[in-house]
Amino acid sequence: MLENLAMGFGVALSLTNLAYCLLGVTLGTLIGVLPGVGPLVTIAMLLPITFGLDPTAALIMLAGIYYGAQYGGSTTAILVNLPGETASVVTCIDGYQMARKGRAGPALAISAIGSFFAGCVGTLLIATFGPLLGEWALEFGAAEYFSLMLMGLVSAAVLAHGDMVKSLAMVVLGLLVGLVGADVNSGIDRFTFDVLELTDGIGFTVMAVGIFAVAEIVTNLEHRESREVFSREVGRLMPSREELVASIKPIIRGTGVGAFFGMLPGTGPSISAFSAYMLEKKIARDPDRFGRGAIEGVAAPEASNNAAAQTAFIPTLTLGIPGSATMALVLGALIIQGIQPGPQVMSSNPELFWGLIASMWIGNAMLVALNLPMVGLWVRLLTVPYRWLFPSIVMFCALGNYSLNNSPVDVYLCAGMGVLGYVLAKLECPPAPLILGYVLGPLMEENLRRALIISRGDPAVFVERPISLAFLVATALILAVMILPAMRRAKGEAGD
Amino acid sequence: MPRLRRVRGTVSRTGLVMRTPALQSKDVLAGLLFLFVGGIAFYTALDYSFGTVARMGPGFFPRVLAVVLMLFGLVTLARGLVSRDPVHGRWGWAPLALLVVAITAFGYLMERAGMIPALVVLFVTSAWAGHEFRMREVVVLTAVMCLMATAVFVWGLGLPYRLFVVPG
Numbered sequence: 157m158l159e160n161l162a163m164g165f166g167v168a169l170s171l172t173n174l175a176y177c178l179l180g181v182t183l184g185t186l187i188g189v190l191p192g193v194g195p196l197v198t199i200a201m202l203l204p205i206t207f208g209l210d211p212t213a214a215l216i217m218l219a220g221i222y223y224g225a226q227y228g229g230s231t232t233a234i235l236v237n238l239p240g241e242t243a244s245v246v247t248c249i250d251g252y253q254m255a256r257k258g259r260a261g262p263a264l265a266i267s268a269i270g271s272f273f274a275g276c277v278g279t280l281l282i283a284t285f286g287p288l289l290g291e292w293a294l295e296f297g298a299a300e301y302f303s304l305m306l307m308g309l310v311s312a313a314v315l316a317h318g319d320m321v322k323s324l325a326m327v328v329l330g331l332l333v334g335l336v337g338a339d340v341n342s343g344i345d346r347f348t349f350d351v352l353e354l355t356d357g358i359g360f361t362v363m364a365v366g367i368f369a370v371a372e373i374v375t376n377l378e379h380r381e382s383r384e385v386f387s388r389e390v391g392r393l394m395p396s397r398e399e400l401v402a403s404i405k406p407i408i409r410g411t412g413v414g415a416f417f418g419m420l421p422g423t424g425p426s427i428s429a430f431s432a433y434m435l436e437k438k439i440a441r442d443p444d445r446f447g448r449g450a451i452e453g454v455a456a457p458e459a460s461n462n463a464a465a466q467t468a469f470i471p472t473l474t475l476g477i478p479g480s481a482t483m484a485l486v487l488g489a490l491i492i493q494g495i496q497p498g499p500q501v502m503s504s505n506p507e508l509f510w511g512l513i514a515s516m517w518i519g520n521a522m523l524v525a526l527n528l529p530m531v532g533l534w535v536r537l538l539t540v541p542y543r544w545l546f547p548s549i550v551m552f553c554a555l556g557n558y559s560l561n562n563s564p565v566d567v568y569l570c571a572g573m574g575v576l577g578y579v580l581a582k583l584e585c586p587p588a589p590l591i592l593g594y595v596l597g598p599l600m601e602e603n604l605r606r607a608l609i610i611s612r613g614d615p616a617v618f619v620e621r622p623i624s625l626a627f628l629v630a631t632a633l634i635l636a637v638m639i640l641p642a643m644r645r646a647k648g649e650a651g652d
Numbered sequence: 653m654p655r656l657r658r659v660r661g662t663v664s665r666t667g668l669v670m671r672t673p674a675l676q677s678k679d680v681l682a683g684l685l686f687l688f689v690g691g692i693a694f695y696t697a698l699d700y701s702f703g704t705v706a707r708m709g710p711g712f713f714p715r716v717l718a719v720v721l722m723l724f725g726l727v728t729l730a731r732g733l734v735s736r737d738p739v740h741g742r743w744g745w746a747p748l749a750l751l752v753v754a755i756t757a758f759g760y761l762m763e764r765a766g767m768i769p770a771l772v773v774l775f776v777t778s779a780w781a782g783h784e785f786r787m788r789e790v791v792v793l794t795a796v797m798c799l800m801a802t803a804v805f806v807w808g809l810g811l812p813y814r815l816f817v818v819p820g
Contacts, residue, residue, distance in 0.1 A: 208809055321731070322679075325686045325724035332693050332717050339710040344700055346710060347693070370751060377747040377781055543782040544789070548797050550751060550778045551771060554758045555801060559811055567759030571752045578748050582739055583682040601713040613706025 161283055164510030168518055173216050176209065177515050180217035181522050184224020189232055189534045190545055195225035197372055199485050200364035201549060204556035211493040212508045216515040218489055219469075222482060223275070223519050226425070226465055230267045230458055231534055235260055243425035243461040246433045250446060250453030261531075262395035263454050266403050268528045270459035274411040275520030278466025281415055282473075282513050286502070290474040293499035298606035299617050303627035305600045308477040310631050311420070313589040314638045315427060322585045330590040333358060334597020341605065353565040358573075360488040362566050363594055365553040366573025367580075367587050368481075373546045374578045393528065395451070403455035406436050410456035414463030419470050420479065425461035432460035466516060473509060474499055476599070481588035484595045491595075672736040679732025681739070686725030694718035750781035766816040767806070771798050 167173060187198045202221055206214040226243070233244035234251035247267065254263040296304070309331075313323035336347040337357030348354035395403070410432040417428035436456045437446045446453050468479045469486075476497035478484040490497050495505060502509045557566045577587060611617035619625045674680045694715060703709025754777035761770035775794040779785055805811050 205804070205809065319679075319728075321724055321727050322682055325682075325721060325728060328717050328721040328724060329686070329689060332689070332714065332721065335714055335717075339700075342701075342710040344710045346700060346714060347696055349696075370755070374744050374748045374751060374781075377783070378741055378744040543779065543784055543786075544793055546782065547775045547778040547790075547793065550754060551774055551797055551801060554755050554774060555771075555805055558759060558762055559805060559809070562811075564759035564762060567762075568756055571755040571759075574755070575748065575752060578744075579685070580682075582741075582743060583678045583685065584740070585682055601708075604713065605708045608705055608708060611706075613704060615705065 160287075160506070160510045161514065163507065164283075164512075164514035167212060167507045167511030168216065168514035173213055173511065173515060174518070176213045176217040177220045177519050178522060178526075180220025180222075181224040181519050181526075184221035184226075185228040185231075185523070185534065186224075186537070188225030188228025189537050190228075190540060193545065193549065194372070195222060195229060196364075196481060196485070197369045197549070198225040198228075199482060200361065200368050201552045201556065203361050203364065203485065203489060204559050206489065207492060207560065211490070211495055211505070212511050214489060214493055215486070215508060215512050216519075218486055219512060219516055220519045220522075222465065222486070223271075223462075223516075223523060226462065227268065227271060227523050228534065230271075231264060231531070232538065234263045234267065234454070235535060236538055243429050243465075245426070246429045246457040247454060249433070250448070250450050253447065253449035254451070254454065257449050259449070261393040262399055262451070264531055265393045265395050265528060266399065266451060266455050267458040268524050270403065270407040270410065270455045271462035272520050272524045273407050274414060274459040274463035275466055276517060277411050278415060278418070278463045279513055279517040279520075281467055282470055282516070283510075285419075286470050286474050286509070286513070289470060290499040290502045293475050296499070296623065297621070298603040298610065299621050299624045300627070302600060302603040302607055303618055303624040303631070304475065304477060305596050305603070307627045307631040307634070308471070308479070309589070309592060309596060309600075311634050312479065312592050314634055318584055318586045320638055322583075323589045326580070326585050326587070326589040327593040330593025330595075331597040331600065332593075333363070333590075334594040335601065340598075340602070351565070353561075353563060357598075358569060358594075359557070359560060359566050360492060360595075361557055361560060362570045363573055363591065364485055364488070365557060366570045367577035367590065369549060369553050370570070370574025371577030371581045371587070373549060374574070375581055376542065376546070393531065399451050402451050406432075406452040406456035407459040409435060410459035411463045413456075414460035414465075415467045417460075418464030418467030418479070425464040425468070425480070428464035429457035429461040432456040462520075469512075469516070473497065473501060473512075476501075478592060478595065481591045484588075484591045488595050672738040674733060674736070676738050677732045677736045678739045679728050679735060679737060681732070683725045683727070683729025683732055686721050686728060688725075690718045690720075690722035690725055693721070747781035751778055754778040754781075762813070764817060767801070767813045768798055768815045771801060 168177065183202060184195075184198060187193055187201070188195055199218065199221055203218070206217050209217065229244045230247050230251070232238050233247040234255050237248050237252040251263045251267070254260065309327045310324070313327045314320055334357070336354055338345050338355050345355055413432040413435060414425070414428040417431065418425070433453060433456060436452045437443050440446065440450075440452065468483050472478045472483040472487055476487065478487045487497055495501065495508070553570065554567055557570045558564065560566055580587060580590070607617055608615070617624075618628060697711045697714035697718060700711030700714065701709035702711045702715065754774045757777060758770045758774040761773060772794055775797065776790060779790045779793070802815065806813055806815070
C-alpha cells in the first residue's frame with residue numbers, strides 16, 4: 157500500500173496535476189460559495205471543461221471541484237444560513253447561530269479543520285479498503301454485478317429524501333433514459349424517435365445540467381431572494397483554546413460516523429452529517445446548547461460529511477457503483493474519458509487510482525492552507541446578487557453542452573431536460589435516483605443479459621450464487637426496514 | 653359524536669378546508685407523468701424484439717422497465733387521490749419558459765450568427781426571467797461574461813468557435 161501511495165503522490169505532485177487540483181479546488185469553492193449554487197450544479201456546470209484533459213488530470217480536477225464546492229457550501233451555510241446542499245443543512249443550525257454571535261471566524265475554521273482531519277482519515281481508508289474491495293470484486297460475475305447494482309439503486313432510492321415509491325419510480329425512469337440510443341448487442345436504435353443525434357444516447361452533461369442546474373435556477377426564481385449576510389463580522393479566524401478542545405472529540409466521532417455511511421451505497425454526506433449531529437446532541441451534557449451556536453454542532457457534521465464525501469469514492473471507484481448523485485457525475489466523467497469503472501481500474505489504471513487518492517489529500521490540505529485565509533474574499537462573493545449569477549450559470553450550461561459535440565441538438569435537449577427536471581422537482585420527485593439509474597442503466601441491462609445467457613435463461617442464477625444472493629437479501633432487508641414502519645403507521649392511523 | 657376525518661387541502665378565506673382538486677395534487681400529477689412516460693416507452697418498445705429469457709432481445713429490458721414504471725405510477729396516483737397533498741408553492745412557468753427560450757436560441761444562433769450574438773440573446777432573455785431587470789447591469793454583465801467565455805472556451809480550451817458569423 158505504501159508503495160502505491162508513493163506512486164500516487166508521484167502522480168499527484170506533478171506540476172500539471174497539482175495545478176489542476178488547485179484550479180479545481182479554487183473554482184469549486186468560488187462557485188460553491190455563491191448562494192443558490194450547490195455542489196451538484198457546480199460539478200455539472202464545470203464538467204465539460206474537464207473533458208479536454210487526460211483522464212487522471214480530469215478526475216483530479218473534478219475531485220478538487222467537489223471538495224471545493226462542499227467547503228464553499230459550508231461557508232454559505234454558516235454565514236447566510238443558506239445550505240447549498242442537503243449535507244450542509246445541519247451545519248446551518250449551529251453555524252449560523254455562531255455567526256450571529258460574532259463567531260463566524262471560528263466556526264469557519266473549525267469546519268475547515270474538521271473537514272481536513274476527516275479528509276485525511278478518509279484518504280487512508282480508501283487506500284486501505286479500496287484495493288481489498290476491488291480484489292474481492294474481481295471474482296464477481298454478471299449475476300453478482302446485477303444484484304449489486306439492484307441493491308445500490310434500491311438503497312439510493314429508499315434512503316433519498318422524500319417519498320420512497322416516487323424515488324423508486326425515478327430510478328426506473330433513469331434506467332429507461334439510460335437506454336436511449338443504439339443497443340450494443342442488436343445494433344437497433346432504441347427510443348431515438350428518428351433523431352440522428354440520439355443514436356449515441358442522451359449525453360451525460362445534458363442530463364446533469366438540465367435536471368440539476370436549469371431546474372434549480374427556476375426553483376430559485378420562484379421566490380424573491382432575501383438573505384442576511386454577516387459580511388463584516390467574520391472577525392478572527394482562530395478558534396479559542398476551549399473551542400478547539402471542545403471540537404476534538406466531535407470531529408473524531410463525526411469522522412467515524414461519516415466514513416461508515418459514506419461507504420454504504422445510497423447514503424452519502426447528508427445522512428452522515430445528520431446522524432453525526434444527532435449523536436453529538438444525544439451524548440452532550442447539556443443538549444440545550446445545540447441550536448444556539450454550539451461548536452460541536454458545527455465540528456461533528458462538517459467532519460462527518462467530508463469523511464462520507466471521501467469514502468463514497470470507495471464503491472464508486474472499486475465497484476463502479478456510485479452511492480450518490482455527485483458520485484454518479486464522477487462516474488459519468490470516467491465513462492466519458494473512456495475508462496470503464498470497476499475493480500479492474502486499479503490494475504489497469506493504477507496511476508489514475510492512486511494519483512486520485514493522493515490528490516484527494518492534497519486537495520484537502522489546499523483547502524485549509526489556501527482557502528481559509530481567503531475567507532474574506534469568499535464572503536464578499538456572498539453578496540453577489542442572484543440576478544447576476546443565474547444568467548452566467550445558464551451561459552456555462554449552454555456553452556458547456558454545446559462544446560461537447562459542437563452540436564446545437566445537445567443544447568436543445570438540455571433545455572428539454574430542464575423542463576422535465578423542473579416539473580419533477582415541483583412534484584417532489586428526487587432527481588438523484590434518476591441520475592443514478594441513468595448512469596447504471598446500460599450496465600445493468602448488459603449484466604442481466606450476460607447472466608441469463610450463461611445460465612441458459614434460468615433466473616435462479618441470481619439466488620444460487622452466494623454473493624449475488626447476499627446482495628438480494630440485503631436489498632429485501634432494506635426495503636422491509638423502510639416499508640414495515642410505514643405500514644404499521646398506516647395501521648395505527650386506521651385503527652384510532 | 654361524528655368522527656372527524658383528517659382532510660388535507662388548502663384553507664380557503666372563509667376558513668373552510670377545501671379538498672385539493674386531483675389535478676393540483678403533486679402525487680396525482682407525478683403518478684400520471686410516470687404512467688404517461690411508461691406507456692410511451694412500452695408502446696415504442698413493442699417495435700423491438702423481446703427475445704427469450706435466455707437470449708434477451710433489445711425489447712426485453714425496456715418493456716420490463718416500462719411496466720414497472722407504470723406500476724409505480726399507479727401506486728403514486730392512488731396515494732395522491734387519497735392524500736391530495738397540493739403542489740408546494742406556485743409554478744414558475746414564466747422563468748422556465750424564458751430560460752428554455754434563452755438556451756434554445758443560443759443553440760440555434762451559435763452556428764448561424766456566431767458566439768457573441770448567441771450569448772447576447774442568452775443573457776438578455778435569461779436576465780428577463782429574474783425579478784428585476786436593470787438594463788445597464790445586463791449590458792455590463794453580458795459584456796464581461798462574453799469576454800470571459802471567449803477567454804475560457806476559445807482562447808483557453810481552443811474551441812473553434814467563430815465570434816461573429818458574417819452573413820453571405
